[in-house]
Amino acid sequence: MSKLLSRLLAASLGFAACFSTLPAKAGDLEAIKEAGEMKIAMSGQYPPFNFVNDQNQVVGFDASIGMEIAKRLGVEGEIVTTAWDGIIAGLLASKYDTIVGSMTITPEREKVVDFVGPYYHAGRAVFVMEDSEVQALGDLKGQTLGVTLGETHEKWAREQGGWDIRTYKGLPELLLELKSGRLDAIVVDNIPVRVAIKETGDKLRMLDTPDIEGGAVAIGIAIRKNSPELKAAMQEALDAMMEDGTYEKISMEWIGSDIR
Structure with a gap:
């Protein structure tokens, strides 16, 4: 069973990689602003970062960060929930504009997507x-x-x-x-x-695991490659949030400490 799952995961990464070779649509930032909204993907299964509350709304640290970035880009934010194992493929297929879902930045993922951030560190x-x-x-x-x-x-x-x-x-x-x-x-x-x-x-x-691999990892916001304007605008918004206290306020609300 483990070999089968490994093959499936490898196939999924290969599927994503084939998308990464496609040219980006003309101006992802421009397209977002023309649409007046930014679609933000996450699993909705990862409290307190993103989860569905009693009112059937997707909330949490990731949701708040994503919505605030959309606001600072001058557009509405729309949360999209999707299964985690196919979330990158969905981004590359343009089902949404970004993933703000507590995604670890890895060399494998950097081959197929670009990252804004890191916006927090975890272990x-x-x-x-x-x-x-x-x-x-x-x-x-x-x-x-x-x-x-x-x-x-x-x-x-x-x-x-x-x-x-x-x-x-x-x-x-x-x-x-x-x-x-x-x-x-x-x-x-x-x-x-x-x-x-x-x-x-x-x-x-x-458990006490001081030498475990991944004990301190960077978490980033994924976007499609070849979108320099969008990456720069989102990074600027994130940096401003960290400087003006908005990030800390969101972090304290959902996590109870500043996790930047």
Whole structure:
């Protein structure tokens, strides 16, 4: 099964790569301004960064950052939710204008998209239930790990080997499966899980993994390549947000600390 999934992921990246060779449409920034809106993609499955609230609205840190950038470009922002494993292909197919979805900047992704930012930094972490006998990463050999399909954490987990890997759409499912006992551990970004633990009181514990790959990673905003005007305008808007206190206000609202 793991070999099959690896082939599927490789095929997905190849599909995205073929789009990257296509010439960009004339002026993505111009097209956005002519339309009067910027379509902003995210999974909607990654609280507190992006999730669907009780009013069926997509909210969170990513949503607020994306909408503020759209505002500063002089257009309306429209949130588009889509499955994470196909989100880059959707961008390259022009289904939306940008991805503000807590995407890790990697060399592989930089081959097919450009990034604005980084707009925050995060780190890979492994969480278990508080009463778990697992004390170190090595204790998980032969056990079941949960990851979000298409994230860099999945790639890392498969490269390590030695455990059973199950993939899910996002953090809510991962936490539910861990608490139900169907997973022994989850591999995720530490910030959203820390926030979830604070809000719910769930008895989870983060393993001490000081040398884990991806312990500190840059998170960027993805746009199509060959869009220098859009990239410059979005970077200028992001920089201004960080300088005038807007970024800190958004960060404190959703995360509880300044994560730039």
